[in-house]
Amino acid sequence: MKCVIPGINIKVFGRAIHALSKIGDEIYVEPLEHGLALRTVNSSRSAYGCFMFSPTFFQHYDDGSGQIRSEDSEQDAIRCKVAMKSCLTVFKSMSTIEKTVERCKIKLNMDESRLVFQLHCKHGIVKTHNLAFIECETLQAVFSKDMSPNQLTAQAKLLSDAVVNFQSNQEEITLMISPEKISLKNYVDDEPDPNKVVHTVVHLAPEEFDNCQVGVDTDITFCLKELRAILGFAEALSMPLNIHFESAGRPVVFGINSDTAFEANLVLATLADAQTQASSSQQQSTSVRAKPSQKSKTTNGIRRQQKSSEKGDNQTTLVDRTDRSVPFVSEIYLFFFF
Amino acid sequence: MGFKVTVEDSKCVQANAFIQEALFHEFVMKEDQITFKINLTVLLECLTIFGGTPGESTSLKMCYAGYGCPLILVLEEDGVLTDCSIKTLEPDEILDFNFCSTNVINKIIMKSECLKEAFSELDMSSDILQFLMSPDSPHFRLSTFGNAGSTHSDFPKESDMMESFQCTQTQTNRYKISLLKPSVKALALSTRVSIRTDNRGFLSLQFMIKNEDGQVCFVEFYCAPDEDVDEGPEP
Amino acid sequence: MARWFCIVVFDIDLTVEQILTVYSVVTTGKAFLILSVLFPRGVYQDKVIVRESLSCESLMEVNYYAGVIGTLSKLIKSCVLRITPGNWYFILAEKLANGGIQIWCELPQGHFFDEYAMEGVSKEANEIYLEVAPDNIVKALKTASNAKWIKIKLTKKHVPCLTFEIDQPTLSSHSRTVVHDVPVSVIPRRLWEDYEEPELPHFDVSIAMPQMKLLKNMIDKMKNLSNHMVLSANQNGEMKLSVETDMAAVSTHFRDLINPSTLDQVPSSHDSSPERVKDPTEFSKARIDIRKFAQFLSGQLVNPTKVICNIVHNKVVHFLLLNEDVSLQYFMPVVAS
Numbered sequence: 001m002k003c004v005i006p007g008i009n010i011k012v013f014g015r016a017i018h019a020l021s022k023i024g025d026e027i028y029v030e031p032l033e034h035g036l037a038l039r040t041v042n043s044s045r046s047a048y049g050c051f052m053f054s055p056t057f058f059q060h061y062d063d064g065s066g067q068i069r070s071e072d073s074e075q076d077a078i079r080c081k082v083a084m085k086s087c088l089t090v091f092k093s094m095s096t097i098e099k100t101v102e103r104c105k106i107k108l109n110m111d112e113s114r115l116v117f118q119l120h121c122k123h124g125i126v127k128t129h130n131l132a133f134i135e136c137e138t139l140q141a142v143f144s145k146d147m148s149p150n151q152l153t154a155q156a157k158l159l160s161d162a163v164v165n166f167q168s169n170q171e172e173i174t175l176m177i178s179p180e181k182i183s184l185k186n187y188v189d190d191e192p193d194p195n196k197v198v199h200t201v202v203h204l205a206p207e208e209f210d211n212c213q214v215g216v217d218t219d220i221t222f223c224l225k226e227l228r229a230i231l232g233f234a235e236a237l238s239m240p241l242n243i244h245f246e247s248a249g250r251p252v253v254f255g256i257n258s259d260t261a262f263e264a265n266l267v268l269a270t271l272a273d274a275q276t277q278a279s280s281s282q283q284q285s286t287s288v289r290a291k292p293s294q295k296s297k298t299t300n301g302i303r304r305q306q307k308s309s310e311k312g313d314n315q316t317t318l319v320d321r322t323d324r325s326v327p328f329v330s331e332i333y334l335f336f337f338f
Numbered sequence: 339m340g341f342k343v344t345v346e347d348s349k350c351v352q353a354n355a356f357i358q359e360a361l362f363h364e365f366v367m368k369e370d371q372i373t374f375k376i377n378l379t380v381l382l383e384c385l386t387i388f389g390g391t392p393g394e395s396t397s398l399k400m401c402y403a404g405y406g407c408p409l410i411l412v413l414e415e416d417g418v419l420t421d422c423s424i425k426t427l428e429p430d431e432i433l434d435f436n437f438c439s440t441n442v443i444n445k446i447i448m449k450s451e452c453l454k455e456a457f458s459e460l461d462m463s464s465d466i467l468q469f470l471m472s473p474d475s476p477h478f479r480l481s482t483f484g485n486a487g488s489t490h491s492d493f494p495k496e497s498d499m500m501e502s503f504q505c506t507q508t509q510t511n512r513y514k515i516s517l518l519k520p521s522v523k524a525l526a527l528s529t530r531v532s533i534r535t536d537n538r539g540f541l542s543l544q545f546m547i548k549n550e551d552g553q554v555c556f557v558e559f560y561c562a563p564d565e566d567v568d569e570g571p572e573p
Numbered sequence: 574m575a576r577w578f579c580i581v582v583f584d585i586d587l588t589v590e591q592i593l594t595v596y597s598v599v600t601t602g603k604a605f606l607i608l609s610v611l612f613p614r615g616v617y618q619d620k621v622i623v624r625e626s627l628s629c630e631s632l633m634e635v636n637y638y639a640g641v642i643g644t645l646s647k648l649i650k651s652c653v654l655r656i657t658p659g660n661w662y663f664i665l666a667e668k669l670a671n672g673g674i675q676i677w678c679e680l681p682q683g684h685f686f687d688e689y690a691m692e693g694v695s696k697e698a699n700e701i702y703l704e705v706a707p708d709n710i711v712k713a714l715k716t717a718s719n720a721k722w723i724k725i726k727l728t729k730k731h732v733p734c735l736t737f738e739i740d741q742p743t744l745s746s747h748s749r750t751v752v753h754d755v756p757v758s759v760i761p762r763r764l765w766e767d768y769e770e771p772e773l774p775h776f777d778v779s780i781a782m783p784q785m786k787l788l789k790n791m792i793d794k795m796k797n798l799s800n801h802m803v804l805s806a807n808q809n810g811e812m813k814l815s816v817e818t819d820m821a822a823v824s825t826h827f828r829d830l831i832n833p834s835t836l837d838q839v840p841s842s843h844d845s846s847p848e849r850v851k852d853p854t855e856f857s858k859a860r861i862d863i864r865k866f867a868q869f870l871s872g873q874l875v876n877p878t879k880v881i882c883n884i885v886h887n888k889v890v891h892f893l894l895l896n897e898d899v900s901l902q903y904f905m906p907v908v909a910s
Contacts, residue, residue, distance in 0.1 A: 086486035089461060096455055114487060124497040125452055126476075131487040161741070165716045165751050195732045198709045199754040205747040380821045383797050387825070389790030408821075418783070420791075420825040 001031035001064040001078060005104040009057055012262065013104070014091035015233050016051040021088050022229035023049045023266070026081045028139040029115065031063040031108070035262075039139045040084065046269035047226040048141040057261045059103065078108055080133035082115050090117045090129045100125075108133075141267050145253050148244035149215025150177060156234035156241055158209070162202045163231065166224065172271070174221040175245075175252075179214045182206060187221050187271075210240055218247040221271035230254050230266045248273045339365065344432055345378065350562045351517040352433055353524070357555055372402060374426040376409060384422040388415045402426070435560040441536040444471040444509055446478055447502040448493070450528045450545070456480055456491045457522045460515065464489075466564055467515045471535060472508035478533075482515065501530065511539040512564045521545075524557040539563035635723065638685055639714035641899055645678060646708040647871060648903075652676065653760060653768050654735075656691060656701045659683075663707065664768045673906025674865070675771055684898045694762055701727070702760035702768060705735060713737040713753035721748070732756050771904065773891070776883040777857040780806045781831040782892075785880065788814075789870040791825060796863045798823060801908055804866075805858035806884060808832050808851065816863070833881055857886040859907045869903060 005013055016038065020027060024040030024047075031037075035054040041047065055061040064078060091097060097119070105118040114130040121127065162184055166173060172187035185201040188194040206212040234241050234256055245252035249272030256264040340358040359365045388396045396415040403410075411422040460467065463484035470479040476492040495503040521543055525531060528545035535541055543559040645652060645663055655662040665676035682689050693699035714737070717723050721740040728736045734754040741749045760768075782788065791814065795802055799816045806812040810832060815824040832853075869892070883891040890905040 083486065089459075089486050089489070092459055093455075096459075100455070121452075123452055123499045124494045125499070126490075126492040126494075127456075128490040128492070129487065130489070161743075162749075165753075167712060196756055198713065198756065199730070199734075200713075201752045203750045203752075205745075205749075208743065208745055208747055208749075377820050380798060383794045384821070384823060387791055387794050387823070388787070389794075417829065418787070418825060418827055420823065422821060422823045424821040425819070 001036075001062065002105070002107045003031075003036060003061045004059040005057070005106070006059040007102045009261075010101050010104050011094070011098050012057075012237065012258075013053070014094050014097055015236050016262075016264065017087050017091050018094070019229045019233040019264075020049050020051065021084050022232075023047050023226050025084050027084055027087050028079070028081045028136065029108075029133070030079045030138060031065075033063055033065060036061070036063070036106075041139060041141075042226070047223060048139075048265075048267040049226075049230070050141070050265045050267075051262060052264075053262045054260055064108065078110070079136055079138055080108070080115065081136045081139075082131050082133045086129075086131040090119070090131075143251060143253055143265075143267050145242075145244040145255060145265075148246055148253070149213075150218065150243075150245050151211065151213040152177075152182070152209050152243040153211035153240055154209050154243070156231060156239060158204070159231055159241060160235050162204060163224070163228065165200055165202050167198075170224050172221050173224045173227075174219055176219045177214055178217045179206065182209070182212070211242075216247055218245075220245055220248050220250075220252055222252055222268040226266065226268055227254065230256070230264065233264065245270070339367070346433060347517055348514075349433065350514065352435060352560045353521070353557065355524075355555070355557045361549075361553055361555070373429045374402070374405075374409070375429045376424055376426055380424055381409075384411050384413070384420075384424065387413060387420050387422075388418075435540060435542075435562075437534075437536060437540055437542050437560055441538075442534045442542075443507050443537055444505040444533075444535050445502070446471065446500065446505070446533045448497075448531060448533070449499045449501065450525055450531050452493065452497075452499045453531060454522075454525055457519075457525055460519065461486060461489050462515065462519070464515055466512040467518050468510060468512045469533075469535065469541065470508070470510045471505050471533075473505045474508065477503070477505070509535055509539070511535055511541065513541060513561050514564050517561055518559070521559045524559070528557070635714065635720065636718055638680070639711055639718070641678070641680065641901070642707050642714070643711045644901065645676065646706075646711045648674065648868060649676065649707065651704060651706050654703045654705050654757070655768060656703070657693075658689075658691060658699060666767050667771070667904070672865075673904075675902075675904035677771055677902040679900045681898045698762060698765075700765075702765055703727075703733075703735070703757040704760055705755065705757045709753075709755040710735070710737075713739075713755055716741070716751055716753070727757075728754070730754050733759055771902070773883075774885050774889055776889075776891070777851070777886050778806045778808055778882075778884045779833055780808075780810070780812055780882050781833060782880040782882050783812065783827045783830060785870060789867070792863060792867045792870055795823065796867050800863060801860055802863045802866070803858050803860050803910075804882075804884070804890060805856040806830075806882065807856045808853035811854075811856075812882075813856070857884045859884055859887055859890045860910050861890055861905055862908060865905060869905065 017027070020038060020040045024042050026040060028039040029036070030039070035052050035057070037050060037052050039048070039050040041049075100121045101119045102122065103120050105116075105120070107116050107118075108114075109116050109130070112130075113133055113135075115133045117129045117131070119127040119129075163173075166184075166186050170186050171190070174185050174187050176183045176185070182204045183201055184204070186197075186199065188197050188199060191197050206214075231241070237258075239256050239258065242255040242257070243252065244255065248270055251267050251269055254266040254268070340356060340361075342357075343355045344352065346352045385398070388394070394415055396413055399412040401410040401412075406426070408423045408425050411420075411424070413420045413422075461482040461484035463486065464482035466483065468479075468481040468483075470476065470481065472478075475494070476490075477495040478493040480491045480493075482489050493499065495505075518541075524543075524545040524547070527547045529548055530546045532544040532546075533541070534544075540563065541559075541561045543561075545557045545559075547555045547557060549555065642663070649665050653662075653664040653666070655664060659681060661680045661682055663676065663678040663680075665674060667673070667675040691699075691701070693701050714723075717737070717739040719742060721742055723740075724738040726736045726738070728734050730736070733756070735757050737753040737755065739751045739753075741751060743749050792802075795814070795816045798821060799818045802814055802816045804812075804814060810828060810830045812827040812830055813824060815822070817823075879893075879895045881893040881895070883889070883893065887910070888907060890907055892901075892903040892905065894901040894903070
């Protein structure tokens with residue numbers, strides 16, 4: 001695979017890596033015919049981020065498929081993963097990069113198992129980073145955006161202004177939607193003492209959104225830290241965010257489309273409440289099939305206290321970290337392909 | 339005549355800062371040479387006690403009465419007076435790196451600007467920093483070999499950042515990164531830097547620093563090559 | 574000029590007070606909880622709220638108010654908020670747990686609030702004492718830095734709360750409301766005497782401090798040399814800050830500082846002691862912890878008008894910060910030499 005990013009798009013690429021770095025520890029790189037995919041997933045498999053850069057994003061794009069077919073028809077296209085920290089070192093200081101880098105060449109060096117980033121900068125200076133990669137399977141989440149009954153489109157600034165009202169260490173927030181009102185509140189049920197914590201709620205009007213389609217009145221709770229990652233990206237580029245979701249327990253998708261140049265998607269698992277528990281647990285058994293080589297990744301399950309919808313029912317159950325038969329958090333469906 | 343401050347580490351690296359007599363309003367010495375050892379942190383905290391507010395000038399007077407006496411600093415800014423008395427210690431033997439210009443094989447003088455970025459972004463997970471200097475491409479290359487993989491920064495001799503390029507032989511030398519990283523402070527203040535290596539692989543970095551009045555001071559670093567490393571990983 | 578306003582509600586009958594006094598003996602701290610069981614939630618009703626838009630000057634007041642509480646939040650994690658018809662007080666009583674620090678901050682409500690309605694525990698004791706974390710208030714007010722209006726209410730949600738309702742400006746015509754419920758705990762009447770205004774001793778020296786910014790830089794450097802320093806001053810406008818270690822002795826001298834004449838007006842608690850005529854050039858000193866002093870300086874009130882330092886030789890260091898109507902008193906613990 002060989003491609004060249006022109007100077008003007010380096011900002012987007014670098015910021016995409018910064019956004020992905022706030023989600024997972026490894027970047028899955030897959031050059032495809034229709035573009036270069038960069039993906040990541042967090043350790044508890046409750047957040048998945050994907051950036052797809054189409055050939056038009058690049059000054060030059062060669063996914064390497066032509067070469068592979070001629071050499072060895074049995075060998076599949078290259079899929080590999082690189083440590084996130086390594087990728088970040090290439091794009092560490094975005095302000096310097098935006099000022100000095102004229103173009104960036106990316107290529108896969110199969111002989112030495114290196115993903116090579118070559119930054120051609122002003123004054124003839126060239127910076128080369130040879131990052132070690134491991135071959136792996138495709139990481140892909142299966143999700144459907146268009147079928148979601150609830151769809152919102154908001155300018156990044158609207159969401160940033162709303163989210164700034166929450167404390168920077170706030171873990172999860174709840175989005176409550178109805179045709180009249182859209183609210184965000186901080187989720188406190190997993191605090192050691194919810195009564196000692198400030199409760200904050202922000203009310204937004206549907207008219208503030210570029211598009212507001214409410215199919216089902218619902219509340220969904222998801223991780224704010226990961227949303228902030230993609231929100232930061234969208235705000236830096238002044239792009240609107242599309243939000244697709246259904247109800248508690250079903251994943252929420254945050255998407256950014258830049259016409260034909262690139263597409264970004266962040267899929268977050270949402271907290272399941274008592275009702276959806278029964279139906280989703282059945283689906284869980286077919287969801288995540290990890291390949292043997294993937295099992296080495298420890299699943300750090302998120303501890304959740306069961307949110308009881310009946311008043312007076314104060315039973316709480318803490319999920320055992322290894323007990324995945326009754327997960328509270330509805331996981332996104334991840335399939336690992338050969 | 340002037341003021342020279344020397345620091346060393348691990349008997350492998352030495353840094354010297356020179357402040358010539360001309361930079362002082364008054365410079366009176368009763369002996370030919372005075373040498374003492376002093377705690378650098380304490381000295382720096384005292385010299386910067388007023389914080390250096392822009393627009394305000396601080397005056398400094400330094401007095402030393404001789405062997406065994408403390409160094410006295412008197413600083414004044416805007417009517418406020420600070421006096422410091424810092425204990426002096428027996429000076430250690432200073433290393434002589436024996437770096438002379440006749441043994442210099444490769445020499446580069448360049449503008450500090452581009453080197454500043456390269457040095458501040460060094461992959462600190464690498465034990466060593468490798469200097470490649472050559473009459474052939476890539477001419478001047480800095481490399482690290484860390485957990486992320488290898489990183490190379492190439493500076494071609496045609497670059498407008500190069501002021502002088504005199505390399506006669508291809509030389510690759512490795513230095514412990516922890517010993518050279520502190521030079522980034524001097525680099526950040528400087529406008530020009532001279533990089534020289536001699537026939538033993540010893541490195542000399544000289545930084546030219548200009549103050550607000552246009553007066554010039556020099557800081558130099560000498561570093562011995564790292565002998566522990568074998569061939570090292572290839573990129 | 575239009576200002577932002579506050580409504581505080583705490584509505585209890587006299588009969589309830591009697592029940593409270595009985596129960597408070599037996600069920601410490603739970604009197605409030607019992608109250609909620611006996612009476613319907615309707616007791617805690619909001620009073621009438623009037624909305625007004627804020628002018629630019631008012632926004633500065635909001636930010637200033639947040640700054641005052643911000644000063645406190647840097648010094649202490651939790652303190653007592655005393656609400657009276659005329660003032661809001663932030664109090665940190667002298668206790669071992671506080672490391673010898675004592676704080677008394679007075680904000681006259683008329684300066685900040687457009688509307689102010691409150692009812693205390695009873696007609697004779699028309700006050701409320703709450704325990705609150707000032708940092709939570711600061712964080713809530715930070716989101717109000719360019720608000721159209723702000724309402725503060727004392728409410729009972731899952732726990733007693735100081736509720737901040739903020740109307741934020743938006744690009745469109747719609748209003749955006751943000752509500753923060755800051756949990757507080759109500760302090761029962763029998764503990765109120767723990768939170769009285771500290772008695773000021775007869776000070777040996779009273780002097781106006783030099784510029785805070787300069788001091789802060791200096792103390793940050795001295796902090797790296799030693800843990801303790803000696804603060805000395807005299808009635809002749811001179812102040813000295815000194816640090817001494819094995820390695821070095823550093824001393825800074827300030828001159829031409831003002832000695833406020835209020836020293837004579839400070840009420841003396843020892844009326845019997847003879848007033849000796851003191852040599853104005855004689856220094857009074859006290860040894861203090863530099864880090865605590867640095868903390869105090871970093872949490873500075875934004876643009877205070879005056880900071881006065883009062884010293885009782887080797888015993889007490891007291892700072893008084895004055896800015897328009899707001900006053901903050903800070904007692905710094907003194908370390909033995």
